[in-house]
Amino acid sequence: MSAATTYARPAGLSSLSAIGMLRSEWIKLRSLRSTIWSYAAVVVVSLGISLLISAAAVGFGGVEGIPIAAATYGIYFGQLVVAVLGVLVISGEYSTGMIRSTLTAIPKRIPALVAKAVVLFVTTFVVGLISVFGAVGVSLLVLSGQPDVALSGEDLGNLVLAAVYLALTSLFALGLGTILRNGAGGIAVALGVILLLPTIFGLIAGITQAEWASNALPYLFSSAGTGMYTPSGEEAFSQLHNTVIVLVWTAVSLVGGALLLKSRDA
Amino acid sequence: MINAEGLTKRYGAKTAVDDISFTVKPGMVTGFLGPNGAGKSTTMRMIVGLDRPSAGTVTVNGKRYAEHHAPLREVGALLDAKAIHTGRTAFNHLLAMGATHGIGRARVDEVIGLTGLESVAGKRVGGFSLGMGQRLGIAAALLGDPATLILDEPVNGLDPEGVRWVRQLARHLASEGRTIFLSSHLMSEMAQTADHLIVLGRGKIIADAPMSEILSSSTRNTVRLRSPRAAELASLLQGAEVGITSTEPGLLTVSGLSAPVIGDTAARAGIALHELTPVAASLEEAYMDLTQDSVEYHAGAAPAVPLTPAPVAPQEVVR
Numbered sequence: 137m138s139a140a141t142t143y144a145r146p147a148g149l150s151s152l153s154a155i156g157m158l159r160s161e162w163i164k165l166r167s168l169r170s171t172i173w174s175y176a177a178v179v180v181v182s183l184g185i186s187l188l189i190s191a192a193a194v195g196f197g198g199v200e201g202i203p204i205a206a207a208t209y210g211i212y213f214g215q216l217v218v219a220v221l222g223v224l225v226i227s228g229e230y231s232t233g234m235i236r237s238t239l240t241a242i243p244k245r246i247p248a249l250v251a252k253a254v255v256l257f258v259t260t261f262v263v264g265l266i267s268v269f270g271a272v273g274v275s276l277l278v279l280s281g282q283p284d285v286a287l288s289g290e291d292l293g294n295l296v297l298a299a300v301y302l303a304l305t306s307l308f309a310l311g312l313g314t315i316l317r318n319g320a321g322g323i324a325v326a327l328g329v330i331l332l333l334p335t336i337f338g339l340i341a342g343i344t345q346a347e348w349a350s351n352a353l354p355y356l357f358s359s360a361g362t363g364m365y366t367p368s369g370e371e372a373f374s375q376l377h378n379t380v381i382v383l384v385w386t387a388v389s390l391v392g393g394a395l396l397l398k399s400r401d402a
Numbered sequence: 403m404i405n406a407e408g409l410t411k412r413y414g415a416k417t418a419v420d421d422i423s424f425t426v427k428p429g430m431v432t433g434f435l436g437p438n439g440a441g442k443s444t445t446m447r448m449i450v451g452l453d454r455p456s457a458g459t460v461t462v463n464g465k466r467y468a469e470h471h472a473p474l475r476e477v478g479a480l481l482d483a484k485a486i487h488t489g490r491t492a493f494n495h496l497l498a499m500g501a502t503h504g505i506g507r508a509r510v511d512e513v514i515g516l517t518g519l520e521s522v523a524g525k526r527v528g529g530f531s532l533g534m535g536q537r538l539g540i541a542a543a544l545l546g547d548p549a550t551l552i553l554d555e556p557v558n559g560l561d562p563e564g565v566r567w568v569r570q571l572a573r574h575l576a577s578e579g580r581t582i583f584l585s586s587h588l589m590s591e592m593a594q595t596a597d598h599l600i601v602l603g604r605g606k607i608i609a610d611a612p613m614s615e616i617l618s619s620s621t622r623n624t625v626r627l628r629s630p631r632a633a634e635l636a637s638l639l640q641g642a643e644v645g646i647t648s649t650e651p652g653l654l655t656v657s658g659l660s661a662p663v664i665g666d667t668a669a670r671a672g673i674a675l676h677e678l679t680p681v682a683a684s685l686e687e688a689y690m691d692l693t694q695d696s697v698e699y700h701a702g703a704a705p706a707v708p709l710t711p712a713p714v715a716p717q718e719v720v721r
Contacts (some may be wrong), residue, residue: 141403142428143549143579150504160501168487198512212417236452236489237495242500243468253411285475295613401453 139349155240165225173223175263178361182210182212183219186271190278200284203338204291208365211298214267215305215358218260219330222309223322225256226393230317231306239402249394250316253307260306264299290367297375298365304386305330308357309366311389314397354378357385403428404449404550404580408458411444412703418444420605421458428549431576433596433613434585437693440602442585443481446554449583462550474503478543479552488528492538493518493616495527500545513541518567540568545566546627546697551575553584555592589686591630603693613685619662620683624657625664628677635673639664705710 148270150156165171186206193202226249242248272287272295279285292374308329328368333356341349353359354373374380404426411419426432436442447453449460451467459466463478469474484497496510514523517537522530527538536559543551554570557565565588572595576582586592592599599616601609609616630633632652639646644658646687656664661680670673683691 143581145475145547145549149472149475151475156504158501160498161495161500163501164487164490167491167498168489170489186465228487232480232487232489233484236482236485238483239452239500240450240481241499313541385714391415399449399454 141271157247157297161251161255162198165259165316170224174217178263179213179267181213182271183269183274185209187278190275199282202279203272203275203285203287206275207295208298210267210271211302213230214302216327216332218302218306219309219326220323222256222306223313223326224319225252226313227308227317229320231319236402245397246394249397253310253390255308257303261299261303264302268295268298270341294365301361301364301382304382308386308389314393325374334359337362351368355381357382404462406460409448409455409460410457411448411453412456417605419537422602422607424610426581428581429508429576429579431572431582431584431597432600433592435581435601435689436602438631441605443554443601446481446552448554450477472503474546475548477550477552478546478548480539481554486527491526492533493523496541498698499542503546505545507514509513509545513544515526517541519606533561533564536560538611552582555585557586557588565591566630586694589689592701593685601692609692616688619684622683622691624655624686625659625661626677626679626681626682627654627664627675628652629673629675635668638667638671
């Protein structure tokens with residue numbers, strides 16, 4: 137076969153790029169119904185909880201700090217939903233075989249995970265902002281005319297931090313999903329870390345009075361997460377300290393996932 | 403151009419691909435054959451970097467697949483019809499795949515048209531038949547208009563019209579000077595599509611030759627003849643290297659002798675011939691010859707009729 141018959145590709149065509157990978161992951165995220173439902177659930181439940189709490193507060197009279205409390209309660213629920221979504225974003229690719237298409241398009245692999253993480257973080261952050269500020273808005277509407285409901289600049293900063301925590305939770309779960317490559321397993325571990333670990337450590341500390349358990353408690357993912365957006369008391373870690381703890385959990389999960397993604401056969 | 407050197411893949415103690423070297427050349431269709439478990443799919447997955455070789459290297463157009471700046475424009479691969487998220491529509495799947503390389507809507511619509519998926523492009527892939535999934539996989543492979551195409555069992559699940567379309571597509575793309583590497587278990591289809599064959603058995607290459615060479619090397623090139631005195635002629639034709647079978651009275655199938663030799667023998671004995679036809683071995687027969695020692699999974703029950711009749715001693719069959 138002479139070289140003359142070899143197919144010559146036209147020059148100057150677009151190639152694999154960071155922007156392209158981000159766009160691809162955005163198309164993937166928005167084109168699944170599970171994404172739409174999950175994010176809708178986060179917003180709707182967040183606003184609903186705020187409505188309930190605020191309405192109840194009106195009856196009891198004491199409304200100081202209620203808008204912020206009402207808004208952040210939604211995060212307790214929202215973190216579970218985005219954790220499930222974070223796992224599914226990658227485990228769904230493994231269960232359907234899509235991961236092979238993804239890694240054929242992006243054979244260096246790590247950039248594929250980074251693009252996924254960036255798109256998931258930004259989207260979840262925006263949904264988080266809509267949730268918390270929407271919830272505050274609902275609360276202020278219900279409590280309109282009541283005294284002591286004005287928000288400080290610090291309050292607004294904490295609301296943004298709550299949205300950041302939600303976004304980091306989705307990334308933590310994405311890392312777990314990448315490590316485990318399995319939806320059920322990934323969701324079990326993610327929810328276990330978020331929901332069960334604080335309870336288990338709390339129980340151990342309560343029953344045995346073990347100091348290590350009560351010492352470890354604030355280092356847990358969701359404990360530190362709550363501390364991220366809640367003004368700290370006397371003994372607790374600072375918000376910055378809590379943010380660093382959550383970032384470490386997220387980084388360990390994602391880096392672990394990235395290393396395995398790179399080394400394993402797909 | 404695909405170039406494998408000493409390519410090896412081990413899974414624990416099992417060696418799936420065992421130190422194979424081969425070249426898949428542009429401008430022709432290279433068929434990749436072998437029994438189940440011979441290592442074809444593993445080899446194809448190693449070409450696009452989904453599996454990491456235990457040893458050896460494989461390059462596409464001189465570079466490892468992952469080192470290309472635009473992998474999808476270099477190689478289009480259909481490795482597994484199920485490499486698609488079932489919850490996404492066909493259109494969005496192609497759009498997302500193309501987006502990584504800046505390939506836009508226009509090309510997506512083009513490959514949808516090319517593969518005949520217009521009517522289902524907006525439907526979620528979960529509801530697709532095997533054949534539609536296969537067409538979508540081929541559409542994805544064509545997205546980057548690649549110079550090299552790797553197609554693992556592309557006609558699997560396609561209707562006859564689809565099978566024909568894949569054959570014509572492969573031939574057409576090869577005629578443009580592209581490298582086409584395809585596997586199939588449909589021997590008749592492969593015989594019509596491929597110019598060159600690489601046959602794998604138990605992880606090793608057992609043949610790497612032009613189609614014509616593989617066909618002519620088969621021991622099963624035979625001559626069919628009809629004669630009212632077939633039995634008499636059969637006894638004249640007997641010899642050490644000669645195999646004669648008969649499936650109906652007056653009809654003989656002779657291996658090991660050429661048609662002229664048989665015709666001359668009959669003429670000398672004054673035996674009339676009503677038919678004398680050289681029959682080339684089919685690819686299926688040539689393939690069976692090549693792979694009979696390297697089949698990984700044999701059917702459990704022994705068939706009542708031997709599947710491989712040659713060579714048969716003449717006295718058994720001449721009536």
